[in-house]
Amino acid sequence: MKEDIAVTAESVVKSFGHGAAAVRALDTVSAAIRKGEFFTLLGPSGCGKTTLLRLIAGFETPTSGRILLGADDVTDLPPNRRPVNTVFQSYALFPHLTVRENVGFALKMLGRPASQISARTAEMLALVKLEELADRATAQLSGGQQQRVALARALAPQPKVLLLDEPLSALDLKLRKEMQVELKRLQQETGITFVFVTHDQEEALTMSDRIGVMSNGKLQQVASPREIYTAPVNRFVADFIGETNFLPVTLVKEGARLGSGEIVAAEGKGGVLTIRPEQVNVVRADKAGAIGARVENLIYFGTDMHVHMRLGDGAALVARMPLPPGGDGGLAPGDAVGVTFAKGAARLIEE
């Protein structure tokens, strides 16, 4: 449904520089971000997340392609005429203004009456719980408080879309967790579409309605966190999100044949089988239908244990299991064991 879309990127290309030195920061990116959703752009450093955000905000114009907000083509509109606001990574609070003045800035620029500005500002300060600090200078605030001011400032004019470029990366771990919850609450309370940039996969998985995974200027997959995790479309996505095993296979009638000869059932298509470590069961070597393997190493992670194994053809496979009560579950390096995959968990992907 077209009406449900807040932001559309249509075959957007963005190159910086000319000739041989040109960098293709975005390579034919197409995406549709739905109204009211918490959409996250996730990817390694330099993959083009900030560039895409800046194109939506209007700080850059695409080399080719179009940006739409709702049904309106805004490709050539300057940022001050787009109903979009940004929470900058550096916060970019105005140092000469108080917290209150920062929050009221956009409404003042829009020429709203003073009474409306003060009412809306008070409402925003309450939303981010900063009423007591309203008349402070922004330089006197902690990182977390500055973060909240930046949020309130961007939300005050009730944008159609809020863009957030790694807003939590400057905070320490504890504050970061708090702000994650806070952001999610704000998004649900305001109903505003959030486009959130991060390179932290855990952050992306816990907060988002949908995630767009990017690499090398290309949007690799757009899907819900669950789908991204359980059904990655390619090796990059599978590798980037969580840990996973890759096994080269050849397709046969009954399923996928491993290098060691066993045939397993797998969904999807492609020449590589992926299976998450927690979906790998270590069983007795003589169990029917089990794949033969040899334990190489055991690594303990608090409540979990990783079992590193090699299959018959030497391919590496890791299984992850809750720490058995006895300590090692009777496993030791060198043991011959069997391996089974949880039903429906093994997937085939493109190389």
Place this chain on the structure above:
Amino acid sequence: MSLAEERQRKTSARNGWLLSAPALILLTLAASGPLLVVLVYSFLEKGQYGNVLWDFSTDGWTGILFSRDIFDDTLKLADAHLTIFWRSVKLSFLTTIITFLLGFPTAWFIATRTPAHRAIWLFLITIPFWTNLLIRTFAIGEILRSEGLINTALIRLGIIDQPIQMLYNDGAVLVGMAYVYLPLMVLPLYSAIERFDMRLLEAGYDLFASRMQVLRHIILPIVKPGIIAGSILVFVPSLGAYVTPRILGGGKNMMIGNFIELQFGQGRNWPLGAALSMTLLVVVTVALLFYVRTLGKGGSGGGHG
């Protein structure tokens, strides 16, 4: 802090003062000695041949604003003096405005270059400083005079057939002062703009500010300390300017500096000259105090996020 530490700190502070005492005494004398002479002279009777008579008199001070009628000895407002004061203030103010209007884009341009290029541009800006003020002022005169660069060019191009009189008026003085004092405006503006966080511009545009609004509500308030510093650095010497109005303004378009010189020379009225000097000093001091106070208040304004 413990008592012993406190005592120790006080002692070392006192020793510091003692050590620097000779230098301080010298400085105080050097700074206040001549001033004291001027102050005393302003309260003396003027002598016939330009010297002073050692009799107390406030004539020097009343002479600033009033002149004595030679026939009935009544005091009248001295219109000529007021014209000179007004011209000084007006020209200094206009010089400040002009240097700001030219200096701000210049400083912005320099501050937004790459660091290596900034040094070159700053060097170019300061080049006129290496040349003698007199020579620079004569050079401006050479450009403006009837047979000068501009008139010659305009006549050759057939745009005018009579040279335009550009020298020896307030306009010429203004051009000269703006040229001479421009670097004093550019340098403090540059240092303020260089510290300005350019990311705030994007934040401004993002929050619906137009280009003019960004200039007015973000850039100008944040670089205000630089604007005030530059304005005072230009206004103060403009007010006391002597060489430029003398050479480019001709004899008639005097400013306070020329007026003071006149009293010590042909005017033969040292007390009046001394009183005028003190007045100028007070005005300048007030301006500087104002500057220091605003800087003290807005000092955090230039900080980074």
